[in-house]
Every structure is written in C-alpha cells, then in structure tokens.
Amino acid sequence: MNKPELMAPAGNQEALKAAIASGADAVYLGGRQFNARAGADNFDRDGILAALDYAHERGCRVYVTVNILLADRELPAAMDYLYFLGAARVDGVIVQDLGLAHLARRLLPELPLIGSTQMTVTNAAGVKYLEQLGFKRVVLARELSLDDIRAIREQVELELEAFVHGALCFSYSGQCLLSSMIGGRSGNRGRCAQPCRLAYTLVDEAGHPLEAKPEHLLSTRDLYTLDRIPDLLAAGVTAFKIEGRLRRPEYVAVVTRAYRRVIDRYLADPRGFAVSPAERAEVAQIFNRDFTPGYLDGDPGVELMGYGRPSNRGLYLGRAGRRQGERWLVRLEAPLRRGDGLDVWVSRGGHQGIVVHHIWQEGREVPQAPPGTTVALELPPATRPGDRIFKTSDVELLEEVRRTYTSPREEPRVPLTMAVRGRPGYPLELEVVDPGGNRVQARTAVAAAVAKRHPLDMATLTAQLGRLGNTPYRLDRLVAHLEGPVMVPLSELNRLRREAIEELRQKRLSSWPQRVPSPESFRAGLEVCLTPRGRVQAPTTKTTITGYTGLPGPVAGNGYHRPRLAVAVGDGEGARVALAAGAGRVYLAGEIWQGKETLDTGDLRELVALAGEKGAEVIPALPRLWHEKEAGRVKKRLEQFMEAGARLIMVANPGGLELLQEYHLAGWGDYPLNVFNVTAVEALAAAGLQGVTLSPELNLEQLREFKSRAPGLPLEGIVHGSLPLIVSAHCVLGARLGGKKPGQVCTAPCRRGRYGLKDRLGLVFPVATDRQCRFYLYNPKEMCLVDHLAAIAGLGLAWIRIEAREKPPGYIRRVTALYREALAALGTREESRVLGAAAREAEALAPAGITRGHYFRGVIDV
Incomplete structure (x- = not known):
C-alpha cells in the first residue's frame, strides 16, 4: 500500500513550523500576490525562501498557491513569480487560471503544476485533460464520493489530491459568484467575503416565509475524515489535504498531528485500525462547526449543514x-x-x-x-x-x-549516523550520513596527537558530536575507529561538527531540484508569448456550421462591429421562441431542469433545422459539470447531439474539453471556464475551441484589452439575464422541505412550486434545481446592458448573450426582441431613443431591479 502524502496549510511562518513539527509530509502556502487566501498573513519572497529552506532541510515538500484568475496586465508579474518559485526549488505550484497554466507549460515545462480545486474537476475526462496539459496532480472537487474517486482512479495515472479536513464551500469551488456579484469580492480572485455563512429565510414564490426564523441555510459543517482514511486510500487518493490557511498555528498542529498518527497507525496495522475518542475530541476542541464526512458516501442531506451557527462550536x-x-x-x-x-x-x-x-x-x-x-x-x-x-x-x-x-527540544529531529576515524599524526575524519543517503565528510585542521591524559572515547565523542543544538538533527548512531589513544582539542572537534552539519544542510537543500531555464531564455520566451506575433492563433481549418462565420456582425454606421445576438435557454420551447424573436444563436442548456422535458434526437434535429432555415444556429451544451457516475449519460447525450446534426457543442468544464477532443468535435467555451485573460483564450484555441464566452467578472477596461490582443477567435460577453451565483451538490429544498437524509428519498418539493432565499436586507434570491438534484441560487437582480450596447459594441465582441435558462417563453420572446431591435438601431439616428425605451421595458421585466454586473465596477482588486 502506497503511503499517502499528508499536506497541511501554512498561512504564516509559525503555522509552517507547526505543520512540519506535527508530521506533515508537505505544506502549502501562498505569497503576497496571486493567492486565493488574501486574508492570510502569507509570505513575501524572502519568507518563501526561508520557508523552503526550513521545510526542505527537514524533508518536507512545499507547494505554493498561485490559484486565482489573472488579468492580462498581471500575467508578466505572475510568470516572473513562477520563475522565482521554480528557481527557489518549490515542489509544485497550485493554479486555477488556464492562461497561466498555458504560459507555464510553454516557458517553464519542468515546473510541476497542480490543478486547483477551483478548476472544478469532477470527472475522469477533466483529469485526463489536465494530464495532457502536463499537470502533475489535480485537487478533486470536494463534492465527489468515494465511488466517484475510485472510478476516476481506474482511468488515470495523474496524482489525485483530496481535502480530508476543514471548511467546506457550499458551492462547487470555482463556480461561486455570490460574494463577487453582491459585494465585489470575488472568490476567484481570493477575496471571498463568505456570504454563504450568513442567515437566510426560505420563502415561497410570493415571498412568504416557509420557516419560523432565518437560519444559516448555506453554511456547511466542517469536513472530518479521520475514520475514513482506509476508504480514501482504497479509492486511490494520493495526497490528503487539510484546509486551513486562515487558521491559527495551534489548529494546524492539532489537526496535522491527529491525521499523521491515524495514517501511520493504519499503514502499520490495517486490521486493528481505530480512531480513539481522545483524538476526535482534540480535533473537535481546536475548531469545529460540527463535523461531516462531506459527500464521501453521497449526498448527506441535512447532515452536511450547520444551520444553527456558522462559527466554532467547541x-x-x-x-x-x-x-x-x-x-x-x-x-x-x-x-x-x-x-x-x-x-x-x-x-x-x-x-x-x-x-x-x-x-x-x-x-x-x-x-x-x-x-x-x-x-x-x-x-x-x-x-x-x-x-x-x-x-x-x-x-x-x-x-x-x-x-x-x-521549543527546539520538542521538534522532531532527522536521525544521523556518524563515523569517526583517527590516528596520531593525521587529521581526524568525520563522516555524516542522513536517512536519505546524503553523505558528507570533514577533517580537522590539525593532526591528532597521542593522548597523554584524556584520550578521545565514545562518551566524549558522543557528547561533542551530539551537540546539535537548534539544528533539525540528532545523533542516532556513532561509530569510532581510533588507532591508539588519540586526542584533538575539543574546540576543533566542535568546529568539525559544525562544518560537517553545514555541508550536510547544503547537500540536503541542493537535492531539491531547480525547475527553470536560464533567465535570458525565459524572458525572451515570455516577451514572445505576450506579444500578438507570438500568440497561438485560432485553428485555420474550421468546422462549417450553418449560419456561423466566426466573425463579428456587420459594421455599424460609426465604424464599430455590431455583435450578433445569442440567447441561452433551458428547454426546446425557449429555443423556439428565441429563434422566432430574432436570436442568431441559441444555446440549449446541458442541464435538464426540474419540470422541463428532455429533448430526444428527433426534437433536437427539428430545432437544428429550424435554426438553419432562419440563418441561425442551435448549439446544445454539455452539463456545466458532471460526476463520473453520470459520464455514460453525458456521452450518450453528446452522441445524440451529433445524430441531430449539431456541429458546435458548448462546454463549461475541463471534462467537456476532453470529450470534444475524444469525439473530434468543434466547441464553444462557456463562461464557467472562467476565461479572464487573453492567454486563456489562446489555451482554449489550442484545445480546438472555436469561440469563448468571457468571464462575467471582467469589466469594460479589461474587456477592451481582448479587442487588441486576443487571437483570431470569436468572443462573447453576457449582457443580460440572471446568473446563477451558486451551483451546489446540496439541495436546500430537499434538505429543508423534502426530508432528504442519508438513505432516505426526497419528496421533491422542487416539483411543487418555486422558492427563494431571503437575505437580511430583504432581497430574495430565486432558486432552481436540475434533474441531478443540483441546486442553483440566482441573482435577484437582472443584469441589463441594453442601454450601453454602443459601448459594448466597441469592444469587438462577435456575440452578446442573454442568459435566460430559467425564464419562461414569454420573457425570452420579449427580451430577445428588445435586444434585436436595439442592435439594429446602433449607429442610426434612432439609437438613443430605441436603447432608452428598451432599457425601460427591460427594467419593468425585473421586479427586483437591475444590475450592470461588473462592466463598470469590476471586482475588488487583489
């Protein structure tokens, strides 16, 4: 049985020492920039160097998080940072941004990359995609069951890392916009304000409370898997990750120590494995929001949640x-x-x-x-x-x-073997060997003399050579080969020990490899990669699609390109009314919503044909995400798309990118891929995509950068609709109204009505569920940019999108017509009047009000 890596968090230097002293095989930490835990103390560059020396000398690996989305202006500094980390001998870099990963693979091919949990990898296809990109390891989504992990392990060689303890996100990581959209603090940029820990009231469609008082309906318990170590190992997990870079060092010490003891105990005696009540009590005492095994056994229903309070229970x-x-x-x-x-x-x-x-x-x-x-x-x-x-x-x-x-006395020490050789008239020789086979030798500066009164003996040698003070070493075994009664000054013996230990230290540190090319080669390559002439261009051969040119629409009167109009819908009826109202493209959701009908191959073929008659296109989507148990259904659905004549498929996760390559299909990247910079567009162009919908967290200034710097790939921006702010494997409706508990069947309240969550300010967030019982929390305010279409048209986008997957046909028909009329008026004398009238009507269709999203404010900077 392979020994798993135990990885502990280090939010500061003290926590780093606590983790290593408590038995961590590896630590993960963040720098002062580009780090998804901006609220931790974190490490400056000197601190990272010191941390690496401290950990590596003690045989502990160090991974650094560079796990946020990056704007184009940040990429040069981020790559310089990666070069620094590689030169500093870091053991791996945890990344989220596809653009950063793309650059790293081109310029720093030896630097080990780890796919962050923010990449939302939930299936074997997603792991395979990262594997072909050269990733060393992937951090799996926390929503996976043991069966999911086992099924993935059977298909891939990549190292699989899983969280085993600590805080859980309510949403799939990387798919949460709640903090971003309501407060500007983006989790994808390391600034999450944790609004999921606040209290909410479950209400019906009319806004009437369904429960007596507000509770913490989105606040999960803490993950705890001490007693599930055998199951995780059997499922094929390579690395066990403890969450907690915002936690104090004492927390890191207690939790790491517990998992170290339990892992070692199981490996030593699998049949006698047990977790003691004292170990559980210590871990609970240091911090807990009550405990849960998470999704390891499937959906735990109410047992996932800590409704009463979002903080430590003790x-x-x-x-x-x-x-x-x-x-x-x-x-x-x-x-x-x-x-x-x-x-x-x-x-x-x-x-x-x-x-x-x-x-x-x-x-x-x-x-x-x-x-x-x-x-x-x-x-x-x-x-x-x-x-x-x-x-x-x-x-x-x-x-x-x-x-x-x-206390240095309490620190675990590296055991050393020492051998001393000496005879009169020759320097005394000392050889030191560590458990890893590193071997050093040193000699005294003076020759040994014949001892007249106090010859060197084992007691004296042990006392002097064993004085290892604040070093991380201890004398474990001493062998002496002395010919006759010899002696050297004790001061010389001490110098000999210090010289040998320093040489051993340097040898141990240098055994951790540097992973970078020469600075000159790196900087020359970076300059090429970040200029248009060095960028990877879109594929020159494109799949021919009816109604699709891959180019912006006609040039309007003022010289800018008029984008074409796309509408995302949730069912066939929504697709028909969108096409009838003038949409040039319709995205058909990959999820099947509760209460909606599944389209068969004939229905899909009919929609594709209808779109072709109108000079438009229907683009069916794969699910936003899926687990391995759903993979067969997803592939069957993809084959239906092909049979129906769909030539372009929308994908929203790494698994979808892999399936497109497997089936040799053209694709369009949806916004959950979190494309935040031009280089991410390059990466997706290299993957064969023929267009990308950009992140809704970009602002106008950032979007303008795409116009001049992006490769020849059509781009799309979302300008209207209500975005899901949370996508969760836990259904609030099933847990609170449907009696959902482990082993029990939900009574499906989602099929009996519509619901929302009301926050402390009185805003009601609409909710929806799909056939896989995933839960979607929507923004109560609708994004509306119809009166700003002139500015948006100046961005050079090929498409603008209306998000209406959860909307009824009447709404889809009217809003599509409003935007079609507004686009037609651009550059004409009627532009101001038409756009103003459209904005007023669109606002009237949004009872909770409208928002401009991040177009004018952007997310809070890192």
Whole structure:
C-alpha cells in the first residue's frame, strides 16, 4: 500500500513550523500576490525562501498557491513569480487560471503544476485533460464520493489530491459568484467575503416565509475524515489535504498531528485500525462547526449543514443548572481548567463567550475539574437554567501543542549516523550520513596527537558530536575507529561538527531540484508569448456550421462591429421562441431542469433545422459539470447531439474539453471556464475551441484589452439575464422541505412550486434545481446592458448573450426582441431613443431591479 502524502496549510511562518513539527509530509502556502487566501498573513519572497529552506532541510515538500484568475496586465508579474518559485526549488505550484497554466507549460515545462480545486474537476475526462496539459496532480472537487474517486482512479495515472479536513464551500469551488456579484469580492480572485455563512429565510414564490426564523441555510459543517482514511486510500487518493490557511498555528498542529498518527497507525496495522475518542475530541476542541464526512458516501442531506451557527462550536460542556448567588452549577461533560474559553448559548441574546477565571467545587476554588463532577462557574448575566455551554478553547491543549513548534527540544529531529576515524599524526575524519543517503565528510585542521591524559572515547565523542543544538538533527548512531589513544582539542572537534552539519544542510537543500531555464531564455520566451506575433492563433481549418462565420456582425454606421445576438435557454420551447424573436444563436442548456422535458434526437434535429432555415444556429451544451457516475449519460447525450446534426457543442468544464477532443468535435467555451485573460483564450484555441464566452467578472477596461490582443477567435460577453451565483451538490429544498437524509428519498418539493432565499436586507434570491438534484441560487437582480450596447459594441465582441435558462417563453420572446431591435438601431439616428425605451421595458421585466454586473465596477482588486 502506497503511503499517502499528508499536506497541511501554512498561512504564516509559525503555522509552517507547526505543520512540519506535527508530521506533515508537505505544506502549502501562498505569497503576497496571486493567492486565493488574501486574508492570510502569507509570505513575501524572502519568507518563501526561508520557508523552503526550513521545510526542505527537514524533508518536507512545499507547494505554493498561485490559484486565482489573472488579468492580462498581471500575467508578466505572475510568470516572473513562477520563475522565482521554480528557481527557489518549490515542489509544485497550485493554479486555477488556464492562461497561466498555458504560459507555464510553454516557458517553464519542468515546473510541476497542480490543478486547483477551483478548476472544478469532477470527472475522469477533466483529469485526463489536465494530464495532457502536463499537470502533475489535480485537487478533486470536494463534492465527489468515494465511488466517484475510485472510478476516476481506474482511468488515470495523474496524482489525485483530496481535502480530508476543514471548511467546506457550499458551492462547487470555482463556480461561486455570490460574494463577487453582491459585494465585489470575488472568490476567484481570493477575496471571498463568505456570504454563504450568513442567515437566510426560505420563502415561497410570493415571498412568504416557509420557516419560523432565518437560519444559516448555506453554511456547511466542517469536513472530518479521520475514520475514513482506509476508504480514501482504497479509492486511490494520493495526497490528503487539510484546509486551513486562515487558521491559527495551534489548529494546524492539532489537526496535522491527529491525521499523521491515524495514517501511520493504519499503514502499520490495517486490521486493528481505530480512531480513539481522545483524538476526535482534540480535533473537535481546536475548531469545529460540527463535523461531516462531506459527500464521501453521497449526498448527506441535512447532515452536511450547520444551520444553527456558522462559527466554532467547541465541545459540549454541560448545561447551566441551579443558580448559587452569582454562580451557576454545571455538571461537566468534559474536563475544565482555569483559562479555558466557554461559549454560553443563552436563551436570549445568542452566544456569549467568556474565559474561565474561577472554578469552585464543593465550596472551594480548584484549578481544574474532571468530567462527571459538578462545579460552580461565573456565567454571563443573560444565562438561564438549561442554557447549553460549550468549551471553545482548552488552555492545556493549546500550551501543549505550542511547545511542539516553539521549543527546539520538542521538534522532531532527522536521525544521523556518524563515523569517526583517527590516528596520531593525521587529521581526524568525520563522516555524516542522513536517512536519505546524503553523505558528507570533514577533517580537522590539525593532526591528532597521542593522548597523554584524556584520550578521545565514545562518551566524549558522543557528547561533542551530539551537540546539535537548534539544528533539525540528532545523533542516532556513532561509530569510532581510533588507532591508539588519540586526542584533538575539543574546540576543533566542535568546529568539525559544525562544518560537517553545514555541508550536510547544503547537500540536503541542493537535492531539491531547480525547475527553470536560464533567465535570458525565459524572458525572451515570455516577451514572445505576450506579444500578438507570438500568440497561438485560432485553428485555420474550421468546422462549417450553418449560419456561423466566426466573425463579428456587420459594421455599424460609426465604424464599430455590431455583435450578433445569442440567447441561452433551458428547454426546446425557449429555443423556439428565441429563434422566432430574432436570436442568431441559441444555446440549449446541458442541464435538464426540474419540470422541463428532455429533448430526444428527433426534437433536437427539428430545432437544428429550424435554426438553419432562419440563418441561425442551435448549439446544445454539455452539463456545466458532471460526476463520473453520470459520464455514460453525458456521452450518450453528446452522441445524440451529433445524430441531430449539431456541429458546435458548448462546454463549461475541463471534462467537456476532453470529450470534444475524444469525439473530434468543434466547441464553444462557456463562461464557467472562467476565461479572464487573453492567454486563456489562446489555451482554449489550442484545445480546438472555436469561440469563448468571457468571464462575467471582467469589466469594460479589461474587456477592451481582448479587442487588441486576443487571437483570431470569436468572443462573447453576457449582457443580460440572471446568473446563477451558486451551483451546489446540496439541495436546500430537499434538505429543508423534502426530508432528504442519508438513505432516505426526497419528496421533491422542487416539483411543487418555486422558492427563494431571503437575505437580511430583504432581497430574495430565486432558486432552481436540475434533474441531478443540483441546486442553483440566482441573482435577484437582472443584469441589463441594453442601454450601453454602443459601448459594448466597441469592444469587438462577435456575440452578446442573454442568459435566460430559467425564464419562461414569454420573457425570452420579449427580451430577445428588445435586444434585436436595439442592435439594429446602433449607429442610426434612432439609437438613443430605441436603447432608452428598451432599457425601460427591460427594467419593468425585473421586479427586483437591475444590475450592470461588473462592466463598470469590476471586482475588488487583489
């Protein structure tokens, strides 16, 4: 059985030391830029160099996160940063951005790339796509089951990394726009504000509450898999990843130590494997939002969620009993010590935290009390009998784990073997060997003399050579070959030891390879890659598609290109009305929504023919994402598209890119691919795509850069509609209204009505579900740019899109007609009047109001 890599988070230098001292095989950390945890302390370049030396000397690998979407202006600095990391001997770089990965493979081919969980890899096809791009490893989506992982492992050789502990995102990572669209803080850019941890109220279509009070309906429990280590190993997971770069070092130490012990115990004795109650208690004590195994066994329903509170629960201590003056009697369910932190869940006023300064037992003050005893405590004034008390901080545990990474005496040491050889008249020789076979030799500067009084013996040599102080080494074995009574000055023996250890240190550090070409070669290549003449152009041979030229529309009167109009719909009826209203292209959603009918091959063929008659086209889409258990259905659906005559297929994830290559089909990249820079367009052009829909997180200024710098590939921007802000494997409706629990069948409330989630400001976010029971949370405000079409037309986009997958036919017909009329008026005398009238009508169709998306504000910069 292969030993998995245990990877721990390091948000700062202290956490790094805590992780290594606690047994991590690898750590992952972020720099001050291009990092999806901008809120962590992180590391500057000098800090990264120090971290690499510290970790590598101790045999620990270091991965650096460069895992955000990057604007074009950031790519030169990001590539310079990657070059620095490769030269610094980093063990791998975790990336999300396809453009950055594309450049890295061209210019830094030896630098190991790891696909971030932000790439939303949920199936074997997605892993294969990254494998062909030269990735070393992929971090799988956290929504995968053990069966999913096992099925992927059977088809790929790439290293598979999975999260095993820590916070879970409610949405599939990389597919969440909630923080971005409501507050400008993009998770794809490392600035997530975690609005999923806030309270929401489930309401019906009319906005009436369906539950008594707001709860944290999108706040997940924390992932915990200590007892699932055997299952994860059997499924083929290569690396076990602990989440927590925003956590304190004590958290890193406790959790890493627990997983190290449990993994080693299982590997040593699989049949006798067990997790002790003490190990679970320690991990729960340091931080938990209650625990869940996540999706390892499939959809856990309500057991995934922590509705009551989004913060640390701690360990249950007991309930407030009878009052004694200013104190309360509490029968302890866990040990309590002076200095521990408590959280009292008072009946009125929420949760109130305190630090225990006094404990009374049987009338006298004591420093601590064991479980099962009754003590008197000073609790907050709002406490009432029966209120629950949780211990959120254990002072003894914190002090213990701090010692493991702050005291050199507690640090695990690398065992060394030393051999000493000496005879009178010759220098004393010292050879040092580490467990990895690194071997160094050193000699004294003076010859050994015949000892008259105190010859060197094993005790003296052990004492002097074993004085390894604050180094990460310890003397494990000493062999001496001395011919006769010899001696050298102790000062010379100490110098010999220091010289040998420093040489060993340098040898250990240099054994971690540099992964970069010469600076001159790199910079010359980067200059070529980032100029138009060096860019990968779109394929010169294109699949012929009825109504598709791959070029912008006719030139309007003021000299700019008028884009053509595309509409994304959720079913066949929506496609027909969009075509009738003048859409030049219709995207047919890859998801089948609850309440909608599945189109068979005949229906698809009819739609394709109808579009051709109108000089338009229907482009069916593969699902936005799918798990491996759905792969057969997805491939069958793709074959139906081919039989129906569809010649262009929309894809939204790495798995879709792989399937297009497998079936030799032309494709269009949808916006969930998160195309944020021109180089990402190049990467998709190289993959054979014939056009790309750009990220809705780009602003006008960034979009203008595409006009002058993009390869010859048609581009599209979304200008109207309500975007899904969250896509989740957990259905709120099934959990709250449908009785969804493990092993139970949901009663499908989604088929009985329409619902929404109301936030603290009164905004209602509409929700929808698909046939795979995935949950979509939509922006309550509709994007509308119809009155800004002149500015958008100046961007050189080939297509603009209306997003209407969840909309009824009447809405699709009217909004499509509004945009068609507005586009026709561009460059004419009627432009201002027509665009203004269209904007007023479009706004009237949006009861919750409209938004301009990020076109004018953009996301908060990193």
